[in-house]
Amino acid sequence: MIIDCSNTLPEFAFTEDSNPDPKNEGYVKLFGPRWAQLAGWSKEEFFRKLTIQSQSVVMDELFSLLKENYSLDKFLAMLSESNITYHAIHNMDYGRDGSEPPVDHDYVAEIIKKYPNRFIGFAGYNPHKGTESLKVVRKAITEQGYKAVVLPPYEHGVKADDRKYYPLYALCDEHNIPIWIHSSINYFKETSVFIDHPSNLEAPLTDFKNLKIIAGHGGWPWIPDMIAMLLKYENLYVDTSAFRPKYIAEPHTGWDMFMHYANSLIQERIVFASDWLSLGMPIKDYIKEVETWPLKDSVKEKFYWKNANKLFKLGLGVEDSVAR
Template sequence: MIIDYGSRPPVPAFDQSNTAHLKRYRTIYEASESAAAATTPPSEDAFADYLKVYDAMEAEHIVVKARDLETTFGWRIGNEEVAEFCKSQGGRFIGFAGVDPHKGIVALRELEYAVRELGLRGLNLQCFEHKLAIDDPKMYPLYAKCIELDIPVNLHCSINFSTESLMEYGRPILLDKVMTHFPDLRVCAAPPGFPWVHELIGVAWRHRNVHIGLVAVRPKYLAVAGSGYEPLLQYGRTVLQDRIIFGTSYPLMPIERTIREVEALPLSETVKRKWLYENARRFLGLAG
């Protein structure tokens, strides 16, 4: 079985055509997105084709995420739309809420409503899109609310390719400070920290509630010398084997190819199952 921790279905609710601040991503991921498009080519029912790929890969759950960037970029993927989509799919899709930290108490109320009333299961904060560092004081009330609601938070923790924001906002060492203040906060730091991969490994090793999301990077590079991702393979099959969470980040990456590349890594079958399924199931609080 597979749990994909990050995917964007080809339906209107998740459309990103108006995201000028992400234009640079189209260049960086051009080859990968083209490969993804080739596996789910345009058709009269692109969503049905998308589901067929997941069916073939025996995907039990797929995580989808809302985003509220109204203050910084005037754009959002709404919590209501994400919740409605998840409900329409009978529980296979798990939704994370998105709120704008700049909105203060309004964001806190929106998060509580999204979880208690809409049924969303986590919080998604893409810090570079909020133009806020992971340890910015505006984030702290949201972290506290996540603990109160007993939900995990997804934090962008890596380089970003938007030249309208700072790379430093996603530096992993900033998460160390947050976790010393909120040791009960359940975090998935994703993507996996490049170019500060060792830094993120250190933070995760120190803090038992920090997980590393293997998303938006080709898994094969974990076994390529000089790629910068090699430490994830060594620590991810040993001391952090229970803390690596897999996601395709579709349409940035093709679904089947990304799963097959994890399966081809020099990992035991036990560790592969943890990366592809068990760690996400536990992090998301799913019965198993």
């Protein structure tokens, strides 16, 4: 039994954009070849297409094919085959413009309702949209079945310790709702690589005693700082999503300290998360690589589902694990 704490729906991951934002160029270069492989293209074919067609045309073609191959029914079958009990839907509210309305949370709410005990809804908040965004998040967690909130500081251009996020932190503290916060490298042009440094989580963890934060993407490349935070703050959790598991387990990739402490002092605060759609890696292959990690069996069980089960109050028991 596995609970995936960082992901989305295929239709959100593979969205056409005929006028891609220049700041996203780094992400297209990084993830484009990976998405191409999910669609059955080779990396060489992907780059060959880019030499004869515009990036927007190639990406539109690619995403159309991916959305067909990863329809919701096929997607759900993939999750079942890989023993994914709960799968996250990060319903991000992107951007640095407060003039746009908050991201729609009703559509994901319908998915959650239609497929009970299958998805964990993460409500997106945008500090530039202020009270209106806060209202949407409040409705999501009190009326629509969402169990968490998601923040990408690099997308907002606002560090996690900025007071613009504090109304949200207070809301989540009050309702005992965890927040997933991007805490790793970003590839946006003209955005500091340090905007998502794990140290930016310290102020909210200190100021809100019951606030629970999941540091998304493991804090890489600042793993020692991430471990120090985990050792100090008991309400801080971490995942390793968006990185191939085989590289996390390899020496000298920067993850050595994480692998060491995962088996001991931070074993209660590690949660499984993949972002396999972004990685362009089938979930079954992702899990196969995780299985090679040198984790104790008791720790692996906590990592796969027990810690997340407690964090999100899912009510799963050992009998569920055996049944699945």
